[in-house]
Amino acid sequence: xxxxxxxxxxxxxxxxxxxxxxxxxxxxxxxxxxxxxxxxxxxxxxxxxxxxxxxxxxxxxxxxxxxxxxxxxxxxxxxxxxxxxxxxxxxxxxxxxxxxxxxxxxxxxxxxxxxxxxxxxxxxxxxxxxxxxxxxxxxxxxxxxxxxxxxxxxxxxxxxxxxxxxxxxxxxxxxxxxxxxxxxxxxxxxxxxxxxxxxxxxxxxxxxxxxxxxxxxxxxxxxxxxxxxxxxxxxxxxxxxxxxxxxxxxxxxxxxxxxxxxxxxxxxxxxxxxxxxxxxxxxxxxxxxxxxxxxxxxxxxxxxxxxxxxxxxxxxxxxxxxxxxxxxxxxxxxxxxxxxxxxxxxxxxxxxxxxxxxxxxxxxxxxxxxxxx
Numbered sequence: 001x002x003x004x005x006x007x008x009x010x011x012x013x014x015x016x017x018x019x020x021x022x023x024x025x026x027x028x029x030x031x032x033x034x035x036x037x038x039x040x041x042x043x044x045x046x047x048x049x050x051x052x053x054x055x056x057x058x059x060x061x062x063x064x065x066x067x068x069x070x071x072x073x074x075x076x077x078x079x080x081x082x083x084x085x086x087x088x089x090x091x092x093x094x095x096x097x098x099x100x101x102x103x104x105x106x107x108x109x110x111x112x113x114x115x116x117x118x119x120x121x122x123x124x125x126x127x128x129x130x131x132x133x134x135x136x137x138x139x140x141x142x143x144x145x146x147x148x149x150x151x152x153x154x155x156x157x158x159x160x161x162x163x164x165x166x167x168x169x170x171x172x173x174x175x176x177x178x179x180x181x182x183x184x185x186x187x188x189x190x191x192x193x194x195x196x197x198x199x200x201x202x203x204x205x206x207x208x209x210x211x212x213x214x215x216x217x218x219x220x221x222x223x224x225x226x227x228x229x230x231x232x233x234x235x236x237x238x239x240x241x242x243x244x245x246x247x248x249x250x251x252x253x254x255x256x257x258x259x260x261x262x263x264x265x266x267x268x269x270x271x272x273x274x275x276x277x278x279x280x281x282x283x284x285x286x287x288x289x290x291x292x293x294x295x296x297x298x299x300x301x302x303x304x305x306x307x308x309x310x311x312x313x314x315x316x317x318x319x320x321x322x323x324x325x326x327x328x329x330x331x332x333x334x335x336x337x338x339x340x341x342x343x344x345x346x347x348x349x350x351x352x353x354x355x356x357x358x359x360x361x362x363x364x365x366x367x368x369x370x371x372x373x
Contacts, residue, residue, distance in 0.1 A: 084107060084109050084365065084368065085360075085361050085364030085365050085368065086364070087109075087361065088357050090345070090346040090349075091343060091344070091345055091346070091357055092110075092113070092319070092322075092343065092344040093109065093110070093341065093342070093343045093361055094109055094110035094111060094113045094115065094198065094199040094341075094342045094343075095107065095108060095109050095110075095111075095199050095339070095340060095341045095342070095361075095365055096108045096111050096199040096200055096202075096203040096338075096339075096340050097203075097337055097338065097339050097340075097365065097369050098203050098206075098207065098337070098338040099336060099337055099369075100207075100210070100211075100334075100335065100336055100337070100338065101334075101336050105203075106337075106369050107365065107368060107369050108199070108200075110199070111198060111199050111200040112179075112180050112198045112199075112200050113198060113199070113342075114180055114182075114196045114197070114198055114318045115196065115197065115198070115318050115319065115324060115326070115342040115344060116193065116194055116195070116196060116257065116317055116318050116319060116320065116324060117192070117193060117194070117195040117196065117197045117255065117326075118193050118255030118256050118257045118324055118326055119151045119153075119156070119193065119253070119254065119255035119256070119326075120197065120202060120253055120254075120255040120326050120328055120342075121156075121169070121192050121193065121195045121197070121255075122147055122148060122151065122156050122192075122253065123148075123202075123205060123209075123221065123253055124168060124169060124172045124173075124181075124195075124205065125147070125156055125159050125160060125163065125168055125192065126144055126147065126148060126159075126220070126221050127172055127205075127208075127209070127213070127217060127221065128163055128168045128171055128172050129144070129159050129162075129163060130144075130216065130217045130220060130221070131214070131217055132163070141220075143155040143158065143159070144159075144220060144221075144224065145224055146233065147159070148221060148224035148225060148228075148253065149224045149225075149227055149228055149229050150228075150229045150231070150232050150233045151232045151233070151238065151253075151254065151255075152232070152233045153233075153234075156192060157190070157192070160190070160192045161190070165183070165189050165190065165192075166183030166184065166186075166189060168183075169181060169182065169183040169195050170183060172205075173201075176201075176204060176205060176208050177204070178197070178201040178204060178205065179201070180196070180197060180198035180200060180201045181195070181196065181197045181198070181201045182195065182196045182197075182316070183195055184316070184317075185316035185317060188317075193255075193257055194316075194317050194320075196316070196317075196318055197342075198342075199340040199341070199342050202328050202340040202342070203338050203340045206328070206329070206330055206338045206340075207338065209221055209222060210222070210330065210335055210338075222251060225251035225252060225253055225329060226249075226251040228243070228251070228252050228253070228254070230243075230267060231267035231268065232267070234261070234263075235262075235263045235266040235267055236256070236259075236263045236267060236351075237263065237265070237267035237355075238254040238256075238267075240254070240325065240327060240355040240358050240359050241254065241325070241326075241327025241341060241358050241359055241362040242327045242328075242329050242331065242339060242341075242362055243327075244359045244362075244363075245359045245360070245362035245363035245366060246331055246339070246362065246363070246366045249331065249332070249333070250329055250330065250331035250332075251329050251330055251331070251335070252327065252328065252329035253328050253329060254326065254327055254328070255324070255325075255326040255328075256323070256324060256325045256326065256354075257323065257324055258321075258322060258323030258324060258345075259323050259351045259354070263351065264350070264351050264352065318344075319344040321347050322344045322345060322346065322347050322349075323344070323345045323347075323349055323351075323354055324342070324343060324344045324345070325343050325345065325354050325355065325358045326340075326341065326342045326343065327339075327341050327358060327362055328340045328341070328342075331366075337369065339362075339365070339366070341358065341361060341362055341365065343357070343358050343361065345357065
């Protein structure tokens with residue numbers, strides 16, 4: 001959905017915690033503006049605020065310090081620390097950078113714009129499983145490891161089925177206050193990669209993991225994200241974005257879809273590896289082995305592209321027909337910055353070009369916010 005530009009509003013009232021955040025007030029033009037509180041700009045351990053976005057696509061103006069920003073998909077957006085990175089024509093990019101030391105968002109663009117989740121949803125799958133399972137078996141620990149480090153789809157699908165599919169998303173979104181996060185549409189219940197989420201909600205999820213989750217949950221998930229592999233289990237190279245554009249230390253969960261099931265160049269242990277990355281790539285998270293529209297077993301992440309023919313958009317699946325590439329995680333000393341960049345690229349775009357655009361955006365975004373530290 002294309003959001004019309006709307007007048008910038010200033011939010012400068014005291015920050016409140018997750019439990020008491022006011023709801024969003026409607027703004028002119030049908031968009032939404034965060035009510036007083038600033039959401040993620042709350043203190044690092046508060047849990048932040050919840051802003052409902054109309055249709056899951058409206059963007060918030062919330063950011064600590066009275067940030068004002070005009071919103072329109074495709075426009076450059078603004079950054080608290082200087083101007084944001086330039087987004088190439090034909091690419092849709094949304095991002096949130098949260099400074100845990102300062103307790104506020106330091107850069108954001110289209111923060112509440114909905115994207116299909118691809119493999120980023122695996123973080124929610126892991127949270128839900130660990131929080132509902134007091135004693136985790138060795139086999140399940142091994143599955144969590146390969147799902148989170150190397151983005152294994154078979155492991156994700158098994159946890160998805162066991163957890164009740166859409167109920168996983170509903171439980172975690174409700175607990176964490178993820179107003180923009182929704183399950184896949186009812187006509188694709190097994191396609192976890194068709195869940196929708198926003199940069200804001202992913203950043204909020206990382207805040208929960210780092211600052212509020214039980215140690216047994218945090219340590220498992222965060223530990224695996226710190227040891228993300230260079231190659232996923234089906235040969236795609238997941239070193240784009242943060243791993244290639246930001247210096248260590250960092251921890252990441254990547255996601256992509258729309259590029260087919262066979263990587264243009266298979267990632268191997270001999271591939272040039274950014275410092276700190278291990279080896280083992282993820283099959284595109286909402287692409288799998290069935291053709292678009294074909295019957296699904298109900299346990300796959302999503303369908304594969306229809307022989308190069310752009311998919312037809314269906315209700316509840318953002319940007320279906322466009323490839324997406326997401327880089328998310330936390331970085332710096334003491335995990336100071338949470339960085340989430342979600343991107344959708346032109347239909348028919350290549351893996352190489354999409355990776356280049358995403359990594360350039362990540363590098364420029366990082367340079368912009370680090371300059372102010």
